[in-house]
Amino acid sequence: xxxxxxxxxxxxxxxxxxxxxxxxxxxxxxxxxxxxxxxxxxxxxxxxxxxxxxxxxxxxxxxxxxxxxxxxxxxxxxxxxxxxxxxxxxxxxxxxxxxxxxxxxxxxxxxxxxxxxxxxxxxxxxxxxxxxxxxxxxxxxxxxxxxxxxxxxxxxxxxxxxxxxxxxxxxxxxxxxxxxxxxxxxxxxxxxxxxxxxxxxxxxxxxxxxxxxxxxxxxxxxxxxxxxxxxxxxxxxxxxxxxxxxxxxxxxxxxxxxxxxxxxxxxxxxxxxxxxxxxxxxxxxxxxxxxxxxxxxxxxxxxxxxxxxxxxxxxxxxxxxxxxxxxxxxxxxxxxxxxxxxxxxxxxxxxxx
Amino acid sequence: xxxxxxxxxxxxxxxxxxxxxxxxxxxxxxxxxxxxxxxxxxxxxxxxxxxxxxxxxxxxxxxxxxxxxxxxxxxxxxxxxxxxxxxxxxxxxxxxxxxxxxxxxxxxxxxxxxxxxxxxxxxxxxxxxxxxxxxxxxxxxxxxxxxxxxxxxxxxxxxxxxxxxxxxxxxxxxxxxxxxxxxxxxxxxxxxxxxxxxxxxxxxxxxxxxxxxxxxxxxxxxxxxxxxxxxxxxxxxxxxxxxxxxxxxxxxxxxxxxxxxxxxxxxxxxxxxxxxxxxxxxxxxxxxxxxxxxxxxxxxxxxxxxxxxxxxxxxxxxxxxxxxxxxxxxxxxxxxxxxxxxxxxxxxxxxxx
Numbered sequence: 023x024x025x026x027x028x029x030x031x032x033x034x035x036x037x038x039x040x041x042x043x044x045x046x047x048x049x050x051x052x053x054x055x056x057x058x059x060x061x062x063x064x065x066x067x068x069x070x071x072x073x074x075x076x077x078x079x080x081x082x083x084x085x086x087x088x089x090x091x092x093x094x095x096x097x098x099x100x101x102x103x104x105x106x107x108x109x110x111x112x113x114x115x116x117x118x119x120x121x122x123x124x125x126x127x128x129x130x131x132x133x134x135x136x137x138x139x140x141x142x143x144x145x146x147x148x149x150x151x152x153x154x155x156x157x158x159x160x161x162x163x164x165x166x167x168x169x170x171x172x173x174x175x176x177x178x179x180x181x182x183x184x185x186x187x188x189x190x191x192x193x194x195x196x197x198x199x200x201x202x203x204x205x206x207x208x209x210x211x212x213x214x215x216x217x218x219x220x221x222x223x224x225x226x227x228x229x230x231x232x233x234x235x236x237x238x239x240x241x242x243x244x245x246x247x248x249x250x251x252x253x254x255x256x257x258x259x260x261x262x263x264x265x266x267x268x269x270x271x272x273x274x275x276x277x278x279x280x281x282x283x284x285x286x287x288x289x290x291x292x293x294x295x296x297x298x299x300x301x302x303x304x305x306x307x308x309x310x311x312x313x314x315x316x317x318x319x320x321x322x323x324x325x326x327x328x329x330x331x332x333x334x335x336x337x338x339x340x341x342x343x344x345x346x347x348x349x350x351x352x353x354x355x356x357x358x359x360x361x362x363x364x365x366x367x368x369x370x371x372x373x374x375x
Numbered sequence: 376x377x378x379x380x381x382x383x384x385x386x387x388x389x390x391x392x393x394x395x396x397x398x399x400x401x402x403x404x405x406x407x408x409x410x411x412x413x414x415x416x417x418x419x420x421x422x423x424x425x426x427x428x429x430x431x432x433x434x435x436x437x438x439x440x441x442x443x444x445x446x447x448x449x450x451x452x453x454x455x456x457x458x459x460x461x462x463x464x465x466x467x468x469x470x471x472x473x474x475x476x477x478x479x480x481x482x483x484x485x486x487x488x489x490x491x492x493x494x495x496x497x498x499x500x501x502x503x504x505x506x507x508x509x510x511x512x513x514x515x516x517x518x519x520x521x522x523x524x525x526x527x528x529x530x531x532x533x534x535x536x537x538x539x540x541x542x543x544x545x546x547x548x549x550x551x552x553x554x555x556x557x558x559x560x561x562x563x564x565x566x567x568x569x570x571x572x573x574x575x576x577x578x579x580x581x582x583x584x585x586x587x588x589x590x591x592x593x594x595x596x597x598x599x600x601x602x603x604x605x606x607x608x609x610x611x612x613x614x615x616x617x618x619x620x621x622x623x624x625x626x627x628x629x630x631x632x633x634x635x636x637x638x639x640x641x642x643x644x645x646x647x648x649x650x651x652x653x654x655x656x657x658x659x660x661x662x663x664x665x666x667x668x669x670x671x672x673x674x675x676x677x678x679x680x681x682x683x684x685x686x687x688x689x690x691x692x693x694x695x696x697x698x699x700x701x702x703x704x705x706x707x708x709x710x711x712x713x714x715x716x717x718x719x720x721x722x723x724x725x726x727x728x
Contacts, residue, residue: 279600
């Protein structure tokens with residue numbers, strides 16, 4: 023497979039067939055396979071099973087799913103329609119608990135609905151479709167802007183470490199943490215990128231290493247537990263990660279393991295940058311303690327991807343999908359509106375002014 | 376399989392058949408399979424392929440391998456015999472570069488040979504067999520003593536984190552880092568143990584989780600990148616690890632990822648204990664910088680254990696088997712002769728007085 027990595031989209035709408043087309047990321051890097059989803063249940067499963075993942079991409083897929091869910095509504099009036107809409111929205115919002123973009127995108131759809139309550143139902147449906155599409159189009163521009171802002175912190179030839187996948191397929195395009203890498207690559211920055219494989223589901227090995235390799239970026243795959251030695255070797259000048267939710271004080275939830283990488287970066291004196299669309303910043307969540315961490319089934323640790331069990335039968339596991347990186351370990355939070363520095367209580371608030 | 380975990384031995388000598396019987400740890404936890412090795416080449420491969428691993432167990436297997444290699448010697452005099460012995464010793468010492476016990480055990484065999492140069496070759500062979508057996512028997516006692524010493528630092532009910540496998544099958548018996556857990560378990564200490572799976576070869580998932588589960592110890596398997604969150608959750612009271620080589624200043628080489636765990640422990644204020652038989656302390660190596668870190672093939676990261684490649688074809692990798700934990704992160708180094716505290720330059724030296 024050789025194609026422009028940016029031609030691959032995490033999800034898109036086929037309005038004619040009333041389907042959401044979602045890239046099945048669980049098949050990567052071995053196969054680029056799209057699945058067509060006709061119902062909210064099907065979209066819910068795609069999100070829940072991580073066929074589509076990455077905070078911005080989840081938001082986009084959920085908005086499409088919500089539109090598809092109510093597009094065929096036979097409601098006779100706004101109240102009936104609103105009830106159907108709310109049920110679909112509530113259902114989709116249970117797909118995953120940690121990334122705030124899911125709720126943000128669904129809330130945005132609801133706001134659009136409410137603002138147009140005086141319109142005909144057909145017109146409302148059309149506006150909801152446009153809103154879902156806008157969420158995707160806007161994310162592309164948001165990511166590009168995050169990339170430009172982040173690039174201002176980097177120099178050509180730098181060694182960069184990233185954890186999980188905050189790349190083009192985690193967003194509408196460009197990614198968040200990978201956006202400066204792509205934009206820098208186009209400008210000939212010659213970064214040397216190290217990708218943590220990111221257990222248990224290997225988003226770093228399967229997705230980040232694949233994306234960057236396809237784009238011709240110099241990328242080296244390491245196991246998560248090798249982050250310390252590559253930092254000690256002096257190979258890392260900055261750590262770039264995405265996030266699933268940033269609290270008002272800067273505490274940032276991201277893929278499990280991120281907090282450990284941040285602590286290592288601090289110890290080795292390496293800047294640690296969180297890349298966050300404003301849609302990921304949740305000013306209603308005061309600190310990281312208030313962020314619900316999704317717990318997933320233990321089989322992901324000892325069964326998924328393997329031919330035979332690689333741990334004894336019946337072993338007890340703990341499998342949190344995310345962790346919270348305390349604000350004290352974060353050098354800067356990079357948004358589409360600019361770069362926030364500590365104290366984040368103030369700098370994040372200003373982003374919304 | 377239900378058997379006493381201590382009945383399982385990493386390696387033992389079948390002198391009658393001139394064979395070293397080695398537990399193939401790459402088959403665990405799915406199968407307890409022993410392989411019989413008749414030549415030094417075969418033992419070399421068992422060590423190199425990690426069928427036997429763990430610093431003390433490698434030393435024992437190498438000593439047996441050296442004995443088997445020269446047992447059938449037709450040398451006519453001591454000089455001829457010594458030449459054959461040296462060739463076999465040099466060959467076996469190339470099996471793996473980082474763990475010092477390999478060299479220590481082979482040197483001990485050579486010392487035995489030299490001290491008995493005036494004896495008949497048959498008598499020398501008998502003494503070499505006894506020396507190899509002594510290395511194993513002594514290690515059992517060494518590990519038990521390390522366990523007793525380490526247990527003095529722990530309290531019932533503690534949460535303990537361990538990385539890789541420093542258990543009974545990494546030694547003659549009891550293990551090093553797991554020795555206090557086994558001895559405490561017998562005394563009803565009710566530890567709650569968390570085992571890092573230890574990528575890429577999953578010694579934590581396949582070996583530590585299996586050993587402890589078989590022994591009835593409360594063990595929970597986590598991915599390496601979850602160490603930070605379990606510490607933050609307040610579940611870990613101490614980190615216990617083994618080591619492959621301790622330098623004179625306390626810098627300790629151990630399975631890749633150990634240095635990261637140590638830095639996290641320091642950040643969370645959790646004591647970090649290295650369990651080291653004196654045979655693992657290499658006073659000739661002044662600091663960790665002088666320890667050669669074994670680099671292994673990248674396929675271990677993206678191919679081993681999997682049904683299909685879990686990273687894109689041709690991906691560049693970095694796959695160090697070990698890393699060095701700087702002495703500054705080590706709360707204490709626990710040997711069979713007692714507990715060494717910083718400054719290690721002094722406390723380790725005293726261990727050998």
